[in-house]
Amino acid sequence: GVSHVLTLVLQELSLLCKRDVNGVGMLYDLLRSHWLQALLKIYECLQLYLGKRPVPVTPQARTLAREVVELLREAPQSGEVKELRRLLRAPHLKAALLSAHDTVAQKDFEPTLPPLPDNIPENEEAMRIVCLVKNNQPLGATIKRHEITGDITVARVIHGGLADRSGLLYAGDKLVEVNGVPVEGLDPEQVINIL
Numbered sequence: 480g481v482s483h484v485l486t487l488v489l490q491e492l493s494l495l496c497k498r499d500v501n502g503v504g505m506l507y508d509l510l511r512s513h514w515l516q517a518l519l520k521i522y523e524c525l526q527l528y529l530g531k532r533p534v535p536v537t538p539q540a541r542t543l544a545r546e547v548v549e550l551l552r553e554a555p556q557s558g559e560v561k562e563l564r565r566l567l568r569a570p571h572l573k574a575a576l577l578s579a580h581d582t583v584a585q586k587d588f589e590p591t592l593p594p595l596p597d598n599i600p601e602n603e604e605a606m607r608i609v610c611l612v613k614n615n616q617p618l619g620a621t622i623k624r625h626e627i628t629g630d631i632t633v634a635r636v637i638h639g640g641l642a643d644r645s646g647l648l649y650a651g652d653k654l655v656e657v658n659g660v661p662v663e664g665l666d667p668e669q670v671i672n673i674l
Contacts, residue, residue, distance in 0.1 A: 489511060544567045548564055613674075617641070620634075620635065632654065633650055633651060636650055657673045
């Protein structure tokens, strides 16, 4: 992965560092830094998780549990079969656990975007609809009021933040609406509260 590539780059840079090529020593120290290597390990773990994201086997666990209970009625009644039937018929398992599983398994957690209007004029500026799901992390961008137009714009995108990682926001982008609220005429502080 990325850590292996970093190791190979460090080996090459160590050879150049001995020849004292301009800036190679600084680059070598940067790539050898513990914080960068830790970030790369985190990145690799996240990539591995995204590749193996768990998916429910069935969206109908309650129905499947009922079918298993029916099949177990016909099976020879050993102690294990009786215990399994008792567990599958228990109200807390049926009502709480399996019901919660089915509810989560049937939901679509991807954000939905509003449809684009059909009546956009041909000479209209290009507009992008950006959807960022923040959770508890900061956006990773600052905003300001444009000195001439008075528009609210993205002042800076902080490297490594949510906005930077998404690749959807850039410094200078004009904000028109945030979470369905038009921002025209609002102060940057008011827009920050909406964010």
